[in-house]
Amino acid sequence: xxDGPKTESKISIRGVTKTFGxxxxxxxxxxxxxxxxxxxxxxxxxxxxxxxxxxGCGKSTLLDLVxxxxxxxxxxxxxxxxxxxxxxxxxxxxxxxxxxxxWRTAQGNIEFGLxxxxxPKRERKERAREFLDLVGLTGFEDRYxxxxxGGMRQRVAIARSLAFDPEVxxxxxxxxxxxxxxxxxxxxxxLKIWETTGKTVIFITHGIDEAVYLGQRVAIMTSRPGxxxxxxxxxxxxxxxxxxxHPKFGEYRHHIWTRLRDEVAAAQAIExxxxxxxx
Amino acid sequence: MADVTLAKNSTTLExxxxxxxxxxxxxxxxxxxxxxALAAVSGPPLALVxxxxxxxxxxSLLAIAIxxxxxxxxxxxxxxxxxxLPPFSEVLTALKDLAVSGQLWENTQxxxxxxxxxxxxxxxxxxxxxxxxxxxKPVAEFLNPLLEVFRxxxxxxxxxxxxxxxxxxxxxxxxxxxxxxxxxxxxxxIAGVKGVDPLLIKSARSLGLPAHRLFQKVILPAAVPTIFxxxxxxxxxxxxxxxxxEMVGAKAGLGFLINDSQFNxxxxxxxxxxxxxxxxxxxxxxxxxxxxxxxxxxxxxx
Numbered sequence: 001x002x003d004g005p006k007t008e009s010k011i012s013i014r015g016v017t018k019t020f021g022x023x024x025x026x027x028x029x030x031x032x033x034x035x036x037x038x039x040x041x042x043x044x045x046x047x048x049x050x051x052x053x054x055x056g057c058g059k060s061t062l063l064d065l066v067x068x069x070x071x072x073x074x075x076x077x078x079x080x081x082x083x084x085x086x087x088x089x090x091x092x093x094x095x096x097x098x099x100x101x102x103w104r105t106a107q108g109n110i111e112f113g114l115x116x117x118x119x120p121k122r123e124r125k126e127r128a129r130e131f132l133d134l135v136g137l138t139g140f141e142d143r144y145x146x147x148x149x150g151g152m153r154q155r156v157a158i159a160r161s162l163a164f165d166p167e168v169x170x171x172x173x174x175x176x177x178x179x180x181x182x183x184x185x186x187x188x189x190x191l192k193i194w195e196t197t198g199k200t201v202i203f204i205t206h207g208i209d210e211a212v213y214l215g216q217r218v219a220i221m222t223s224r225p226g227x228x229x230x231x232x233x234x235x236x237x238x239x240x241x242x243x244x245x246h247p248k249f250g251e252y253r254h255h256i257w258t259r260l261r262d263e264v265a266a267a268q269a270i271e272x273x274x275x276x277x278x279x
Numbered sequence: 280m281a282d283v284t285l286a287k288n289s290t291t292l293e294x295x296x297x298x299x300x301x302x303x304x305x306x307x308x309x310x311x312x313x314x315x316a317l318a319a320v321s322g323p324p325l326a327l328v329x330x331x332x333x334x335x336x337x338x339s340l341l342a343i344a345i346x347x348x349x350x351x352x353x354x355x356x357x358x359x360x361x362x363x364l365p366p367f368s369e370v371l372t373a374l375k376d377l378a379v380s381g382q383l384w385e386n387t388q389x390x391x392x393x394x395x396x397x398x399x400x401x402x403x404x405x406x407x408x409x410x411x412x413x414x415x416k417p418v419a420e421f422l423n424p425l426l427e428v429f430r431x432x433x434x435x436x437x438x439x440x441x442x443x444x445x446x447x448x449x450x451x452x453x454x455x456x457x458x459x460x461x462x463x464x465x466x467x468x469i470a471g472v473k474g475v476d477p478l479l480i481k482s483a484r485s486l487g488l489p490a491h492r493l494f495q496k497v498i499l500p501a502a503v504p505t506i507f508x509x510x511x512x513x514x515x516x517x518x519x520x521x522x523x524x525e526m527v528g529a530k531a532g533l534g535f536l537i538n539d540s541q542f543n544x545x546x547x548x549x550x551x552x553x554x555x556x557x558x559x560x561x562x563x564x565x566x567x568x569x570x571x572x573x574x575x576x577x578x579x580x581x
Contacts (some may be wrong), residue, residue: 026496067485068485069481069484069485071452082446086487087485087486088487089487091485092485093482093485095478095481095482097478099476099478099479099482101479101497101500101501102501103500103501103575103577104577105501112483112496113486116486116487116488116492116497122447144577145577146577157283240460265504268464
């Protein structure tokens, strides 16, 4: 357990609740749906924080809130001490489904964020190349997304989010759609990129192994409405070699798995109830 | 950090690369241009390869050739009355005579001016309107029932109304073309805008793009292929509807030429007019198809 970081926070999530109005099909009236409830989370500058939780617990909602795509119903989110009022180029998002623009080449996709930042054309081109190199796709600049494999698409998406130099990288299950081998190599590369760029990363996943492998801290969320149940500090004496074979890796993994088990059961009960009321 | 190049898990990356190569080859669809050349080197004689290429060209036109041959033969052998269906060669002669006398060009020009004017005006009206209707969902929901009513009313059923209000001149003819062309463009534009992947919009919004930039950089390019489907349909309608309109009280145009030839029993001229119409229709469609391909190459696997 961690008692709140003493170092300065990059992102402070304080008492954040998000509700959605939904129309109840059976009763024909509107009701409130609480996605996340009273979330408190401090993310340190330059930290790699992973967020695990059962499906439907509001992980993505929390990410949308930090991205500024939606506003909280209660509480506040601060970035460098200033409240987040909307989306901005200080945060970059990487989605599970890549979200590449299919009419733009790999290069064009990476330039997209640079255009939004109003960077001159020449510089855009150079920077896009640089970041294609960084993610190992030199020579693929003229490929359209449909000409690339899933792993390569996600590399382009990561390059796109890094190229406009955001301070925070928000990643929403970015490797969930990839095969195991590609996923592992991308995880490894992501860590290297994080180490060299020093970005603050919030990484959502439903994979416990992935959470332990990548995160300096793992935040466990409860089932709906999502709350932060526990924050686990992940510390290894050395990250060299096969980290997954490290005895401490198994310990962390087991601890998180145990904490999550009850939540997954609760989430499934909620799902069953929802399906039951529809049918 | 720019100069950082990271060591890659090379096997995985290689695998990904080969997958991408395979995808690309599949996507290209057409056979690899290098393949015939390689085949020529390693196996079948060059003559065979050349023969195959010619055969492919011939095959694509074979159905038309057979149709024209039947057209030529049936009247000549007396199976059908050659007064009502002259052989194709006679129709070609009539077409040549019409071309020499200048009548063909005069009528084609009259038709093309009307078609293109109507087509152009409907583009200018329907695309912006469709973009607005697709973007503001409440407006689209409100207007949709009315749009369905008009869309399902055959344009030609409204021709008498257009003539009644706008008279027999150019205005009513161009107007009916505008009307007929506007529907496929409008409906496809609305569908194109509505069909943009919400994730792409979310992704662009997360970069803090203001609404007008979002529209220009995401909505519009994403909708272009669907809009083009509508444009191509409208291209076909612009000729279809016009010919019918020209059969009612026109003094020039290919529709007029066809109808007038029939009245005056110049049957080969009538068929010549019909052939001219189909050639123009084909050419217009081919042109729009090329434009469509050019604007939506990225859509191949979607």
